[in-house]
Amino acid sequence: MKKIIPILLLFPLFFSGCQYIDKQVPTEKELLEKELQEINWTQVDEYPSVTSCDSITDKEQKKQCFFQYLTELIQMKLSSDTLAVLYPQLDTIDVKVTVLPNATLEFEPQLTDTLSYNRKAIDSIIKMRLVDFPEIHPALKRGIPVRTQFVLPVILDVQKTKRHKRR
Numbered sequence: 001m002k003k004i005i006p007i008l009l010l011f012p013l014f015f016s017g018c019q020y021i022d023k024q025v026p027t028e029k030e031l032l033e034k035e036l037q038e039i040n041w042t043q044v045d046e047y048p049s050v051t052s053c054d055s056i057t058d059k060e061q062k063k064q065c066f067f068q069y070l071t072e073l074i075q076m077k078l079s080s081d082t083l084a085v086l087y088p089q090l091d092t093i094d095v096k097v098t099v100l101p102n103a104t105l106e107f108e109p110q111l112t113d114t115l116s117y118n119r120k121a122i123d124s125i126i127k128m129r130l131v132d133f134p135e136i137h138p139a140l141k142r143g144i145p146v147r148t149q150f151v152l153p154v155i156l157d158v159q160k161t162k163r164h165k166r167r
Helices: 004-016 028-038 059-079 119-129 158-166
Strands: 092-099 105-110 139-141 144-146 148-155
Touching: 059 119, 059 148, 105 119
Parallel strands: none
Antiparallel strands: 092 105, 092 148, 139 144
C-alpha cells in the first residue's frame, strides 16, 4: 500500500504534463520577428560621445555634454569666418549633424529662408571650416555602431549676440 500511494500522487502529473508536450516551439524566424518588433528603433542605447565626456556615467548628462562640446567646437570653427561678414543678419544657423558608424561627421546647414541666402556658398563654407574634429565615438544600438542625426543651433557671431543681450 505504501508503494501505491506515491504512484497515485504522480498519476495526475503524467496526464497534465502532456499539455506541455503538445506546445509548438517557435521557429528561429518567429523568434527573430518577435525580437525585432520589441526593439525601439527610434532611440539608441548609447549616444555619440567624445573622450572628454566618457567619464560621465549618467546617460542624459553624457548626451548633454556631447551636444554642448560639439556646439561650442562648431561655433569656434565658424566664429571668425566669412559667414558673419557675408550675412550679417544671420546670427544663428541650424546645422544638421550626422555621425556615421565609422565615426565620421557630416554637416548640412538648415536654412529656412533659402531665397535670401546663397545656400551653396554657405554649405561650402561650412564644409570647408568644419574639418579636423577630434575622435567621435558613434552611437550604439545593442552594441553596434549606428548612424545618428540631430540638429544643433549654432551661434555664428558670439560677440554680436552678447552685445544684443546687454542692451
